Amino acid sequence: MARNIGSHYTAHRVLGRGSAGTVWLGEGPDGPVAIKLLREDLAADPDLAERFAHERHALLGLEHPHIVGVRELVVPSGETGAGSAAAAGPADGPPAGDGAGGEIALVMDLVRGPDLRTHLTRERRLAPAEAVAITAGVASGLAVAHAAGIVHRDVKPENILLDTSGEQPRALLTDFGVAKLIDEPRHGGKSGVVGTPDYMAPEIVEGLPPRAAVDIYALVTVLYELLAGFTPFGGGHPGAVLRRQVTEQVAALPGLPDELWELMQQCLAKAPASRLRAAELASRLRELYPALRGLPPLDLGDPTLDEERERPADEELVSAAPARAAVPLVRGAAPDSERATHTRMRVPDADELAGGAHGTARAPRAPGQPRAGSARHSTAGARRRRRLAVTVAGAAVLAALVGWLLSSGGGADGPAEEGGDGRAPAAEIAVVEGPPTS
Numbered sequence: 370m371a372r373n374i375g376s377h378y379t380a381h382r383v384l385g386r387g388s389a390g391t392v393w394l395g396e397g398p399d400g401p402v403a404i405k406l407l408r409e410d411l412a413a414d415p416d417l418a419e420r421f422a423h424e425r426h427a428l429l430g431l432e433h434p435h436i437v438g439v440r441e442l443v444v445p446s447g448e449t450g451a452g453s454a455a456a457a458g459p460a461d462g463p464p465a466g467d468g469a470g471g472e473i474a475l476v477m478d479l480v481r482g483p484d485l486r487t488h489l490t491r492e493r494r495l496a497p498a499e500a501v502a503i504t505a506g507v508a509s510g511l512a513v514a515h516a517a518g519i520v521h522r523d524v525k526p527e528n529i530l531l532d533t534s535g536e537q538p539r540a541l542l543t544d545f546g547v548a549k550l551i552d553e554p555r556h557g558g559k560s561g562v563v564g565t566p567d568y569m570a571p572e573i574v575e576g577l578p579p580r581a582a583v584d585i586y587a588l589v590t591v592l593y594e595l596l597a598g599f600t601p602f603g604g605g606h607p608g609a610v611l612r613r614q615v616t617e618q619v620a621a622l623p624g625l626p627d628e629l630w631e632l633m634q635q636c637l638a639k640a641p642a643s644r645l646r647a648a649e650l651a652s653r654l655r656e657l658y659p660a661l662r663g664l665p666p667l668d669l670g671d672p673t674l675d676e677e678r679e680r681p682a683d684e685e686l687v688s689a690a691p692a693r694a695a696v697p698l699v700r701g702a703a704p705d706s707e708r709a710t711h712t713r714m715r716v717p718d719a720d721e722l723a724g725g726a727h728g729t730a731r732a733p734r735a736p737g738q739p740r741a742g743s744a745r746h747s748t749a750g751a752r753r754r755r756r757l758a759v760t761v762a763g764a765a766v767l768a769a770l771v772g773w774l775l776s777s778g779g780g781a782d783g784p785a786e787e788g789g790d791g792r793a794p795a796a797e798i799a800v801v802e803g804p805p806t807s
């Protein structure tokens with residue numbers, strides 16, 4: 370049943386769900402739109418509504434062929450920049466944006482086509498030219514955002530939509546600024562980080578404030594994944610992934626032209642200052658594009674075989690995590706026991722922080738050669754893949770925690786054998802698995 374959103378928009382049916390809310394197919398004065406309605410428990414946070422209202426200008430101001438445009442922001446009445454009022458809908462549908470239900474909704478351009486996760490799952494790996502074209506487009510969108518002082522902070526395949534309505538598919542980055550707004554601490558609250566470990570730049574793990582270079586790191590991680598079918602440091606426990614982000618070097622992808630690989634390595638550098646800026650990344654990728662045309666997807670092995678071998682290890686890992694009361698990904702959210710997994714960790718000492726003994730970065734294999742690690746990065750695994758995101762009370766604490774994690778047994782590749790030593794936990798990482806991507 371249709372519901373009003375603000376005074377100009379109507380939501381018709383659900384297109385998909387994310388961790389922060391539900392996206393609806395809607396209708397507005399200028400035709401079809403997508404409407405992202407934030408979860409009730411998030412929207413009920415007056416600070417969050419205020420932050421969205423405060424960022425209204427930035428959210429609505431980003432216009433670029435590779436960015437999903439935000440047309441309207443509907444926030445509870447009383448907040449600066451509130452959307453227009455309309456009658457509230459029934460409890461089971463999307464409520465209206467008049468403040469009665471306290472809703473926050475982002476009215477966006479409707480993208481006709483799948484998200485990149487869905488596309489990659491279907492294709493297993495993309496041909497270098499396609500992967501590079503997608504990445505170059507998104508990089509050009511990022512360049513505009515970065516020039517406006519906006520860092521995305523959550524670049525990943527789920528947030529890249531493919532418009533397939535034209536002759537050539539066009540990649541568009543969505544969810545700009547949403548991660549930052551949701552992540553910001555309440556007044557007087559603790560600081561924290563929210564992100565998806567596979568794409569999280571090392572400086573975030575180390576507690577530095579996220580700057581534009583984190584988006585470059587994440588985007589080139591996406592490029593790596595499009596080419597390889599798995600991310601450079603993914604697999605297993607999220608804490609282990611975070612530790613690899615900080616300590617391990619990315620494994621080369623056999624069969625990739627040197628120039629492209631060198632570019633990727635530069636953008637995956639641990640030091641943010643070493644990475645290219647978005648505009649340069651876009652133009653360098655476009656320069657490389659003609660030489661890549663006609664190259665087939667990389668031949669790195671059979672992901673189906675990986676799936677068979679790797680899935681049990683992943684499940685063991687989840688069940689090995691100590692059970693705790695559910696802790697939400699997003700601060701203030703209601704726990705969801707069905708999709709939550711958790712781990713808790715103590716602060717390591719200096720020796721432990723040195724880490725490194727349990728390195729788990731995987732070298733790409735020759736065809737047919739099995740790969741140790743998680744099913745999350747195989748294509749078959751991706752079909753069942755649930756996104757992992759991590760939230761940490763105190764980003765600096767995370768920096769210490771991840772170094773400790775593998776050395777004390779939270780690592781992806783040996784969780785069961787290497788249990789904790791019984792020291793009392795002093796801080797924790799809460800891990801929540803998101804719903805399957807639609």
Ligand SMILES: Nc1ncnc2c1ncn2[C@@H]1O[C@H](COP(=O)(O)OP(=O)(O)OP(=O)(O)O)[C@@H](O)[C@H]1O
Nearest residue numbers: 385386387388389392403477478479480484527807
């Ligand atoms: N502008 C849009 N046009 C068409 N479909 C969209 C649009 N924005 C999002 N969607 C679809 O809605 C679904 C949910 O999107 P949403 O951004 O809420 O979640 P997500 O990015 O998958 O996860 P999360 O928000 O947890 O990172 C996705 O499947 C996406 O393809």
